[in-house]
Amino acid sequence: MCEQCGPADGASGERGNQRFTALSRRKLLLGTGAGLGVMVAGLPGLTPSASAATLKDGKWCNPARGRFPAGGNYGAPRGGYPHAGQDVTNSTGTAVYAAAAGTVVRRGTGVLTGRTGKGLVIAHGGDRYTYYGHLSAFRVALGAKVAVGQHIADMGATGNVTGPHLHFETHRGGLGSTTNPVTFLSARGVRLGGGWPAIDPGAAGATVRAVQHLMTQRGTALSADGAYGTVSVKAVKKFQSSKGLVADGQIGPKTWPVLVHSLRRGSSGSHVRALQTVLNKHGAGLAVDGGFGTATDSAVRAYQSLNRLSADGLAGPKTWEALVG
Numbered sequence: 001m002c003e004q005c006g007p008a009d010g011a012s013g014e015r016g017n018q019r020f021t022a023l024s025r026r027k028l029l030l031g032t033g034a035g036l037g038v039m040v041a042g043l044p045g046l047t048p049s050a051s052a053a054t055l056k057d058g059k060w061c062n063p064a065r066g067r068f069p070a071g072g073n074y075g076a077p078r079g080g081y082p083h084a085g086q087d088v089t090n091s092t093g094t095a096v097y098a099a100a101a102g103t104v105v106r107r108g109t110g111v112l113t114g115r116t117g118k119g120l121v122i123a124h125g126g127d128r129y130t131y132y133g134h135l136s137a138f139r140v141a142l143g144a145k146v147a148v149g150q151h152i153a154d155m156g157a158t159g160n161v162t163g164p165h166l167h168f169e170t171h172r173g174g175l176g177s178t179t180n181p182v183t184f185l186s187a188r189g190v191r192l193g194g195g196w197p198a199i200d201p202g203a204a205g206a207t208v209r210a211v212q213h214l215m216t217q218r219g220t221a222l223s224a225d226g227a228y229g230t231v232s233v234k235a236v237k238k239f240q241s242s243k244g245l246v247a248d249g250q251i252g253p254k255t256w257p258v259l260v261h262s263l264r265r266g267s268s269g270s271h272v273r274a275l276q277t278v279l280n281k282h283g284a285g286l287a288v289d290g291g292f293g294t295a296t297d298s299a300v301r302a303y304q305s306l307n308r309l310s311a312d313g314l315a316g317p318k319t320w321e322a323l324v325g
């Protein structure tokens with residue numbers, strides 16, 4: 001069994017851990033499914049019927065790229081108490097992003113539980129919190145206001161670990177009241193750890209604008225208004241049919257790879273506009289001019305480096321997957 005995020009051997013922080021543990025167990029016993037409707041209904045201006053992708057843009061994002069290690073799931077037994085978060089494995093130094101906008105309310109070693117090393121807590125309002133543990137470095141100060149997707153820390157191996165990874169927790173109904181981070185983010189259209197996202201009809205935002213630029217490059221000129229409405233959905237369905245895919249209008253793991261283009265310095269066109277759009281989503285600040293020049297090249301390499309991708313300046317499927325995920 002993988003011992004990542006295992007219980008602390010010593011007595012350090014024991015009292016806090018026990019209190020925390022009791023709360024986690026109570027929430028686990030209550031189950032995770034029943035809470036979802038409440039969470040979605042609790043988001044201002046959104047209804048439970050809103051599609052997952054609609055909830056995503058501008059609200060929540062994947063905090064770190066990586067894999068789920070064996071035994072690192074939420075609720076996995078940890079020497080008498082359930083694992084309070086989800087582990088995401090990658091190398092030390094991998095960027096950790098704020099899963100949503102908020103305020104850094106705790107920052108330091110053992111700020112939530114001693115065994116998860118250096119960590120920080122972000123308050124998102126509405127009694128919702130996220131916790132990031134085992135960090136190697138902080139990128140934001142205590143008390144800082146952070147934007148969704150902001151680089152807040154670097155992945156590390158501090159605390160009780162067998163290797164570098166992010167220990168990520170989601171809390172709702174107050175700090176100490178954990179919920180499954182995978183389903184919490186999934187309900188907001190975000191896949192923890194990465195992977196191609198699913199964009200459903202009705203979605204809106206920067207990723208949809210990128211899709212519209214990509215469709216324009218594929219031969220169906222679409223207005224890049226960021227709204228995945230009737231005209232765009234019809235175009236995507238036609239594109240899916242032409243590629244032998246299920247023409248359901250949902251842009252998911254099968255559609256993305258055939259929609260994106262591998263791009264490098266010197267490329268030009270609407271596909272480059274799409275790339276610049278998603279780079280800007282991650283703070284690149286590029287002009288969306290369709291020309292892959294020095295600035296775009298630098299932005300791609302910087303993003304690749306931060307996300308432990310090969311920093312070769314080639315925006316291929318892996319880089320696209322990270323950018324749109």
Ligand SMILES: [Zn+2]
Pocket residue numbers: 004005072083085086087166167168
């Ligand atoms: Zn963990």
